[in-house]
Amino acid sequence: MKKKITIIEGDGIGPEIACEAKKVLNKISKLYGHQFEYEYKLAGGIAIDTVGECLPQETIDSCLSTDSTLLAAVGGYKWDNLAGDKRPEKALLGIRKIMGLYSNIRPSKLYKSLAASSPLRADITAKGIDFVIVRELTGGVYFGEHSTVTVDGELVATDIMIYSESEIERITKVAIAIANKRNNKITIVDKANILDTSRLWRVVCEKVLSTHPEITVDYMYVDNCSMQLLVRPFSFDVILTENMFGDILSDEASMITGTIGTIGSASLGEGSRGMYEPIHGSAPDIAGQNIANPIGMICSVSMMLRYSFGMNIEADNIDRAVEMVLERGYRTNDMMSNGAKHVSCSQMGELIVAALVKIV
Ligand code: NAD
DSSP: OEEEEEEEEESTTHHHHHHHHHHHHHHHHHHHTOEEEEEEEOOSHHHHHHHSSSSOHHHHHHHHHSSEEEEEEOOOGGGTTSOGGGSTTHHHHHHHHHTTOOEEEEEEEOOGGGGGGSSSOHHHHTTOOEEEEEEEOSSGGGTSOEEEEEETTEEEEEEOOOOOHHHHHHHHHHHHHHHHTTTSEEEEEEOTTTOHHHHHHHHHHHHHHTTOTTOEEEEEEHHHHHHHHHHOGGGOSEEEEOHHHHHHHHHHHHHTTTOGGGOEEEEEOSSSOEEEEESSOOOGGGTTTTOSOOHHHHHHHHHHHHHTTOOHHHHHHHHHHHHHHHHTTEEOGGGOOTTOEEOOHHHHHHHHHHHOOOOO
């Protein structure tokens, strides 16, 4: 297969982890005879510094014309004082909106060999953690109207949370497709005791799910879900939720697996084209030191091969290589524990590349 990939290295540790992801792609192309062509484009702080805007048209054109986009991370201290709509992170919302990427898929999987790094008790992690959060990505309060006005001499701010039936319907279908490939269980997370948008979610989800008797459904308030992730994470299969709740819960879901550094994500729309990125940020505190964990970025590559290119065997191969390297005890700083073998970002990437041998 021939595939064109837009690579956005972005800021902070972005270039370091993107470099390891490319090594993995190159090895996969060698093993399986694929041709991957890369278009490197700017976004985030580096784009602001270079061309004066966080999401240049050239980057948008590339994202819309290549087969998929890999994004490392954007943002950093240097741009923290810019106004909200000028900040590097605005590029992320822009790409999601322009590409119509309304679903975000974030797996939360505890590697057995990393169980000791989880902040959860051993009797909880022993039962395993393996679920997926399906987060709505282009609606809700992040995309509603925002305003700050003066009322009776004081500032009053408003953020509008908005959802339409069609937005809820299409993301529910994504969750069903994912649940069908797993254990057919969906937990819908909302705040239906307070919010109208949540009550609409329940009505629409119920309607869509009524034609899917194979799915077991339960509803959970977001505050309860944040607790259950800590005490019964093993009970979840697919969590379906709106934009902001998904944003918050997915960070919690990543930390219970031991580190934010090992998890990738997929953002998808109607076609096969998507954007793939690790769930962490640009980690400016450790940038340029070759100590970042590249696994979340490498797992994003695996998700891209699986969801956008239909290369399931190649994706399984990457997942297996990551697991193998972790089982052999290699750890970057963020995963380090007694007796483990400490490696740098590039060494971790090279170990994973070396563990990739052709499986069919
Ligand atoms: P962060 O995820 O960048 O960092 C949080 C902590 O986790 C830091 O201590 C960092 O060193 C560590 N960390 C993160 N990724 C790591 C990795 N791969 N290996 C080892 N350690 C890792 O979150 P933050 O500090 O809140 O944000 C930093 C910048 O990133 C901000 O400008 C923020 O807006 C931006 N950000 C970008 C994205 C994105 O590009 N998708 C997502 C979140 C935050």
